[in-house]
Amino acid sequence: MTSLFLIAHINGCRVAINSDRIESIVQIPDIIFVPRADPSIAGLFALRSRVLTLIDSQYAVTGIRRRLEKGCLAVVAEIAGHHFGLAVDKVEDVVSIAAEQIQKSIQPSAQWKSVVSETALVGDQLVMILNPAKLVQGDLSMAA
Amino acid sequence: MDELLDDFIAETRETLETLAWQLVQWEKNPQDRTLIDSVFRFVHTVKGSCGFLDLPRLLRLSHAAEDVLSCARDGQIIASPALVSAILAVVDRIAALTEALESGRALYDDDAHLIDAMLGFLPSQRTQDGADVIIDSELPDDAGIFAAAGPAKSRTVRVSLNLLDRLMSGVSDMVLARNEVSRQLRKSQTGAEVDHAFARLSASVAEMRDAVGLMRMQNIDRLFSSLPRLLRDISIELGKDVELRIEGSEVEVDREMVEALRDPLKHILRNAVDHGIETADERMAAGKNPKGQIQIVARQSGNQILIEIIDDGRGIDLEKLGSRAIAAKIATAADWQIWSEKAKLNTIFVPGLSTAQQVTSISGRGVGMDIVRSNLQVIGGTVDLENFEGQGLKMTLRLPLTLSIIAGLSIKAGDQFFGVSRSSVVEILSATNKNVKIEELGGISVAHIRGQRYPYARLEELLDIGEVVDSSPVSRTLIVIKPAIGATYVLDVESVIDNEELVVKPGAPIIMATGLYAGTTLPDNGRPMLLLDTSGLGAAIGVEQVQDDGAGKSDEIVQQTIKRPSALLFIATNGVKRAIRLNVVDRIEDIDVADITFVGGKMRAKIADRLYDICELDSIADTGQIKLLRLSDGQNIKFLAVEDVLDIFTLDGEIYPSAQPEIFEGVVMAQDESVELVNIYHYFETCSDVALASNTKALCFIGTVGDAEWEKRILAPLLTASGYAVSFDDADRKNAAIVLCRGSGTQDIDDTRTLHLRDTVHASQMPSSSIYRYDRIGLLSAIELKLAGAA
Numbered sequence: 021m022t023s024l025f026l027i028a029h030i031n032g033c034r035v036a037i038n039s040d041r042i043e044s045i046v047q048i049p050d051i052i053f054v055p056r057a058d059p060s061i062a063g064l065f066a067l068r069s070r071v072l073t074l075i076d077s078q079y080a081v082t083g084i085r086r087r088l089e090k091g092c093l094a095v096v097a098e099i100a101g102h103h104f105g106l107a108v109d110k111v112e113d114v115v116s117i118a119a120e121q122i123q124k125s126i127q128p129s130a131q132w133k134s135v136v137s138e139t140a141l142v143g144d145q146l147v148m149i150l151n152p153a154k155l156v157q158g159d160l161s162m163a164a
Numbered sequence: 165m166d167e168l169l170d171d172f173i174a175e176t177r178e179t180l181e182t183l184a185w186q187l188v189q190w191e192k193n194p195q196d197r198t199l200i201d202s203v204f205r206f207v208h209t210v211k212g213s214c215g216f217l218d219l220p221r222l223l224r225l226s227h228a229a230e231d232v233l234s235c236a237r238d239g240q241i242i243a244s245p246a247l248v249s250a251i252l253a254v255v256d257r258i259a260a261l262t263e264a265l266e267s268g269r270a271l272y273d274d275d276a277h278l279i280d281a282m283l284g285f286l287p288s289q290r291t292q293d294g295a296d297v298i299i300d301s302e303l304p305d306d307a308g309i310f311a312a313a314g315p316a317k318s319r320t321v322r323v324s325l326n327l328l329d330r331l332m333s334g335v336s337d338m339v340l341a342r343n344e345v346s347r348q349l350r351k352s353q354t355g356a357e358v359d360h361a362f363a364r365l366s367a368s369v370a371e372m373r374d375a376v377g378l379m380r381m382q383n384i385d386r387l388f389s390s391l392p393r394l395l396r397d398i399s400i401e402l403g404k405d406v407e408l409r410i411e412g413s414e415v416e417v418d419r420e421m422v423e424a425l426r427d428p429l430k431h432i433l434r435n436a437v438d439h440g441i442e443t444a445d446e447r448m449a450a451g452k453n454p455k456g457q458i459q460i461v462a463r464q465s466g467n468q469i470l471i472e473i474i475d476d477g478r479g480i481d482l483e484k485l486g487s488r489a490i491a492a493k494i495a496t497a498a499d500w501q502i503w504s505e506k507a508k509l510n511t512i513f514v515p516g517l518s519t520a521q522q523v524t525s526i527s528g529r530g531v532g533m534d535i536v537r538s539n540l541q542v543i544g545g546t547v548d549l550e551n552f553e554g555q556g557l558k559m560t561l562r563l564p565l566t567l568s569i570i571a572g573l574s575i576k577a578g579d580q581f582f583g584v585s586r587s588s589v590v591e592i593l594s595a596t597n598k599n600v601k602i603e604e605l606g607g608i609s610v611a612h613i614r615g616q617r618y619p620y621a622r623l624e625e626l627l628d629i630g631e632v633v634d635s636s637p638v639s640r641t642l643i644v645i646k647p648a649i650g651a652t653y654v655l656d657v658e659s660v661i662d663n664e665e666l667v668v669k670p671g672a673p674i675i676m677a678t679g680l681y682a683g684t685t686l687p688d689n690g691r692p693m694l695l696l697d698t699s700g701l702g703a704a705i706g707v708e709q710v711q712d713d714g715a716g717k718s719d720e721i722v723q724q725t726i727k728r729p730s731a732l733l734f735i736a737t738n739g740v741k742r743a744i745r746l747n748v749v750d751r752i753e754d755i756d757v758a759d760i761t762f763v764g765g766k767m768r769a770k771i772a773d774r775l776y777d778i779c780e781l782d783s784i785a786d787t788g789q790i791k792l793l794r795l796s797d798g799q800n801i802k803f804l805a806v807e808d809v810l811d812i813f814t815l816d817g818e819i820y821p822s823a824q825p826e827i828f829e830g831v832v833m834a835q836d837e838s839v840e841l842v843n844i845y846h847y848f849e850t851c852s853d854v855a856l857a858s859n860t861k862a863l864c865f866i867g868t869v870g871d872a873e874w875e876k877r878i879l880a881p882l883l884t885a886s887g888y889a890v891s892f893d894d895a896d897r898k899n900a901a902i903v904l905c906r907g908s909g910t911q912d913i914d915d916t917r918t919l920h921l922r923d924t925v926h927a928s929q930m931p932s933s934s935i936y937r938y939d940r941i942g943l944l945s946a947i948e949l950k951l952a953g954a955a
Contacts, residue, residue, distance in 0.1 A: 052692045053580060055627035057678050064684060064692040069336030071684040071692040073672040102672040156674055 021119040025140075027147060028095060029109040031078045033132075035150040036117065036140060043096045043103070045111055048074060050090055060155070062088045062107060067096065073156075074105040080155050081131050097152050104156050115142050122149065168390050169265070172213045174322075175426070176262045179206050180255075187252060194243035203251070204233045205535055209427055210258060212434065216397045221275060222261055228279040229254045232286060241285055250282040325419075328379055335369075335376045336667075340690050342369050384462050384469075385413040387422045391433060391460065398437045405455045406441055412462040417469055421563060425471070428536040428547075432473050432559060433458070435533065440477030440557055450554065452476065464587045465647065465698075469563040476556040480549075482508055489514075509549045513537040572666040572685070574693065575643070575657045577622075578629035583666050583685055583695040590644040590652065592660055597811065598835075600642060608706075611642065611654035614730075614814055618644065619653040621705045626655075627680070647698035651707045668695055680704060729815045731841060733834045734793070735807040737780050743834055744804070744842045745815070750794040752809055757784045769803055779847050781805035797848050804847065811835065862951055863889045865900035874937070875906065879921075886944055902947050906937060919946055 025036035026045075051063040051074060062076040062085075074094060078086045086107070094105035121140045128136045128148050135155055136148040183206050190199040211226035229251055236243045257278055264271040342365065349362060388410050399406040441447075441456035448454050459474040482505070489495045489511045500508065512533045540547055540561060550558040571586040593600060593613070601612040602620060611620035624630070641660050646652040666685040671694070675681055682697040730746040759770045760778065767778040769792065778792065779802055792803040811834070819830035819841060828840040864883050866875050872892070880890045888902075897903065906921040920934035921943070935942050 050691055052694070053629070054675055054678075054681075054694060055580070055629045056680055058674050061674060064694070066340070066686055066690055066692050069333045069340060069686060071669060071671075071686050073675060100673070102670075104672065156672065 022116045023119075024114050025117050025142075025149070026095065026114050027112040027142065029112070030150070031081050032109065033081075034112070034145065034147045035136070036115070036142065036147045037095060037097075037106075037150050037152060039114060041097045041099070041152055043098060045093060045095055046105065048088070048090060048092050048094050048105060048107075051088060059085055062086075065094075065105060067103070067105070070103055072096065072103045072105045074107060075155050077106050077108060077135075077155055080135050095152075099153050099156050102156075104152075106152060106155060117142060117149075169217060171426070172217055173262055173266045175213070175423075176210060176258070179209070180259050180262075183255075187255065191245065191248050191252065194245060194248050197237070200233060200237050200243070201534075203255070204230065204237060207233060207255070207258075209535070212430060215401075216394050219265070221273065222258060225254050225258055225261070225275055225279065228283060229258075232282050235286060244285075247282075247285045250278070250285065254278050254282055328376075331379075332376050335373050336686065338369055339373055339688060342366055343688065343690060379419075381416045382419045382422045383413065384415045384417050384422065384471075387417075387425055387429065388413050388460065388462075390426075391429065394430060395433060395437065395458070398434055399456075402437060403443070404437060404441050405444060406437055407455050407457050409457070409459045410461075411459070415462045415464050415469060417563070421469075424539050425561070425563075428539045428561070429460075429471075429473075431533065431536050436473065436475040436477065436557070440475040440479070442478050446478075450478075464585065471561040471563070473559045473561075474556065479553040479555055479557050480509060480512065480551045481553065482551075485509075485511065505551070506549075509551055512549075513547070571663070572695070573643075573663055574661045574687065575623070575641075576659045576661055577624050577627065577657050580629060581661065581691070581693050582623070583687075583693050584643070584645070584698065585682070585695070586663070588645050588647050588698040590646050591812070593642050593644075593812075595640040595642055595656065597642075599811070599813070613642075613644065613654070614812070619651070619702075619705050619707045620656065621653070621701075622656040624658075626701060626704055645698050645702070647702045651702070653702055653705055653707050655701065666693075666695065730812055731815050731832065731834070732793070732812055733810040733839065735810065737782070737805050737807055739807065741810070741834075741837065741839045742842055743813075743832055743839050744793065744795075745829075745844055746812060748795045748797060748844045750796045750801075753792050753794055753803070754789040755792055755803075756789055757787060760784050760790065767805075776801055776803050778803045778805050795844065795847060797844075800848055802847050804842075815841075862901040862947075863891060863896060863899055864902045864904060864947070865891050865893075865897045867897075867903060867905035868892060875904075879904070879937075882940065882943075883947075888947070902950055917950065919943075919950065 024039040026039055026042055027034055027036055029035070046067060048065050049067075051065050053063045054061050054073075060076055060079045062074040064071055065074050066072070074088065076086055076088060078084070088107055092107055093110060094107050095111070096103060096105050098104075117140045121142075122138050123140070124138050126139050126146065127133065128139065132148060135150055137151060138149040139146050140149055141147075183202065186199055186202050190196060190203060193199065207226045207229045211223060211230055214220075214223040214226060232241070232247070232251060235241045236247070241247070257275060261271055346362065346366070349358065391410065392408055395406060395408045436458055437456070441458070442450065442452075444454040447456065453476075457476045459472070461470075461472045461474070463470055485508060486495075486500045489508075490497050490500060492514075494511050494514050495503070513536065514534065537547055540563075546562045548560040548562070550560070552558070572583045573586055573589060573592075574581050574583055576582075595602075599614045603610045603612055603617075609620040611618045641657055643655045643657060643660070644652060645655055664687065666687065668683045668685055670676065671681055671684045675684075675694075679700040680697055681700070682695045685693050685695055687693055731743040732746050732749055733741065733743050736742045753771075755769050755771065760781075761768060761770070762784075763775075767781045767784070768775045769778050781790070784790065791806050791808065793806055793809075795802045795804055813834050815832060817833045819832050820838075822828040822830045822840065822843075825843065827843055827846055829843040830841050831838050832841050833839075866872075866879060868875055875892070880892075883890050891900065901917065903918045904921060905918060906923070921937040922934045923937060925936050935946055937943075
């Protein structure tokens with residue numbers, strides 16, 4: 021079985037996101053900061069008439085917040101009934117990855133482990149497959 | 165009434181649709197208890213609605229079906245396929261009758277056969293009970309009902325909520341697009357033609373947005389409007405005198421929620437009257453007012469809508485409840501010993517339990533309360549009980565506020581904007597107000613406002629956002645907030661920006677997890693805004709998390725306000741400082757002068773499609789806004805125009821008598837000046853709405869001899885305008901409170917209700933009690949005298 025994946029860059033690394041989850045890729049308009057919320061939340065933004073939550077994807081990986089400005093790129097995905105924008109550095113291409121290309125034997129570094137559990141070979145390069153649902157769970161250790 | 169009938173038809177049809185599958189299942193598994201329960205619930209609801217809509221045929225059918233189902237449920241008769249078919253035949257007949265009710269056709273009445281067929285399954289003594297009911301309600305008035313249904317109905321369509329949601333978000337998009345276009349237009353210099361076209365577009369977009377908003381939202385009044393009538397019928401049937409008070413009917417809720425709440429509220433009310441309120445004798449013996457009180461309060465609080473139903477009846481007898489619960493095998497005796505009071509109370513929501521002594525046509529089959537809970541759960545609500553044994557029962561329905569429009573304030577803190585629901589805001593005052601002091605106490609701050617102390621916090625500190633350091637220090641604003649849960653506190657914000665309608669949407673779980681926000685909203689400027697959860701903020705400040713709206717406490721608050729009335733100090737339109745009692749002031753509104761017109765001899769403001777009188781406003785400027793105080797005596801609303809609002813102060817000093825008591829209640833001291841305290845009655849006494857309330861109209865019969873032009877053209881309009889009903893029909897004569905006749909109607913002299921009118925100023929040979937027919941004041945006061953004498 022073959023699915024389409026979007027190749028995007030987060031913290032300078034190539035990751036693949038299953039296109040089933042993706043609604044669109046947008047340039048973020050004004051970002052409204054959400055005080056006292058989980059540090060992985062960069063803020064709120066409006067997309068047409070909806071209010072979306074912008075996730076600082078880099079924070080999930082590095083634990084360092086990135087300064088997100090108006091105009092940065094985000095992948096819009098619907099996760100558990102809510103719409104989120106996942107901030108990415110840039111997007112590359114949409115590629116098809118067959119199920120047999122996906123494997124779990126090579127695990128990413130500890131940094132990425134919370135959001136990635138599978139990798140796949142695309143062309144001659146290995147990319148990590150991002151699980152967007154993990155990105156929007158926030159810092160579980162902090163919530164506990 | 166027609167509206168209620170339509171609702172009933174729609175509701176019954178809808179339930180039947182969902183029930184169809186279950187009926188088929190039940191035919192296959194007659195023993196299945198949950199299926200019996202749901203059929204039972206349907207029949208019970210139909211019975212309840214019919215009883216109060218006066219549909220005897222449907223009532224008979226549903227009552228009989230309920231009897232049989234109740235026996236089947238209790239295991240007194242075994243549900244056999246033959247019984248199921250008999251019951252299904254009755255359910256089908258209910259469906260057919262409902263259809264007939266809508267189309268206005270008559271339906272051949274052989275209900276008795278169906279009922280007999282079904283009652284044949286009952287044990288013998290039950291059959292007689294059922295037969296009783298049939299006999300006492302055998303009224304040949306079905307034809308009347310169908311005739312009354314009338315041919316012309318307002319046409320409606322049922323639209324799925326999904327479609328409505330799509331429409332709504334589409335329209336919101338349109339508003340944002342329009343705003344963008346308007347920004348672009350401002351940049352590029354376009355001609356008047358484009359501006360004109362754009363203005364038209366804007367107007368139609370705004371109208372559409374309003375319309376779409378209305379499609380989804382309904383005033384909760386719609387839900388409450390049928391309750392007084394329902395209560396009246398129940399209390400007459402049970403011979404109990406009960407008074408219903410409804411508060412907060414201005415709350416707006418989702419249309420879906422109104423539908424979902426209709427049945428639960430009916431059942432709660434029925435239960436309250438039937439089980440809760442005692443008979444007048446019992447009440448007197450218990451030292452209570454013989455008239456039972458039921459209070460329904462709706463309010464919106466943060467992200468919830470609360471509906472409280474409070475009765476002052478006997479409450480729930482836990483011991484009795486226990487024995488019932490054990491008898492109905494809901495709990496074992498051992499369970500009952502260890503269960504908490506709350507768990508015990510919650511057994512009333514289990515199907516099949518009732519504490520009523522006997523089954524009446526109103527309640528007592530233990531079915532109502534489980535409908536209440538299951539209907540609420542469908543829309544994500546909960547129900548809580550507070551039992552005051554011997555004193556009453558308070559039921560609190562909590563409903564989520566998903567996608568609803570709330571009246572909100574937008575406030576600024578740091579460089580951010582937040583929304584806060586206006587319903588939890590008690591008052592807004594300036595930090596420089598002389599009545600406000602911020603005190604430090606062991607590291608925490610306390611706000612001291614007019615003798616009351618509240619926990620105090622700065623929003624910036626609470627939310628950990630940087631304060632904007634402005635070179636010119638501006639006066640900050642304090643908001644006194646009373647959340648649904650927790651004590652009142654004071655929030656210090658940079659400023660209050662606006663007062664607007666906000667569409668609330670739930671935030672992502674990760675945002676809601678903070679506990680500080682009630683949701684998100686998108687105002688017209690297209691920048692998302694967070695809606696603050698006032699209860700959550702209270703918790704963050706550390707105020708006590710008790711629900712401080714218990715019956716006892718609210719009494720205390722009432723007493724406090726009685727002891728310490730407050731007044732609002734304002735500058736009247738003529739430039740003079742005056743005061744008005746605060747309890748009649750709902751709020752302050754700024755109204756565009758475009759919405760104010762001088763019509764019908766008064767200044768009137770058009771607000772939300774209604775016209776309201778404005779007092780003390782002589783002239784209006786061409787543009788700008790006018791500050792109005794919204795005054796309410798609980799029934800009527802008036803607006804009082806003011807130049808400006810200054811302060812609120814406590815009326816603890818003496819009130820010196822005024823020389824014009826009808827206009828000024830007296831003179832009081834405020835801010836070391838003497839000001840006049842406005843007599844609020846003076847604004848409401850001229851209000852004619854009360855006199856026009858239809859149920860208080862006294863009927864005046866006008867007897868006519870020959871040409872009745874004068875009576876019809878002059879007398880009847882005068883009486884109608886003064887709040888009387890007028891009839892020329894001889895058939896109404898015996899019901900009339902007053903009989904008016906002109907000339908020498910000698911045959912009426914014995915009738916004490918008669919008032920004679922004469923054509924001449926001076927009484928000559930007419931009976932001495934006659935009145936000159938153009939003496940308007942004399943005539944009206946004579947009518948009043950007659951009415952007072954008759955009463």
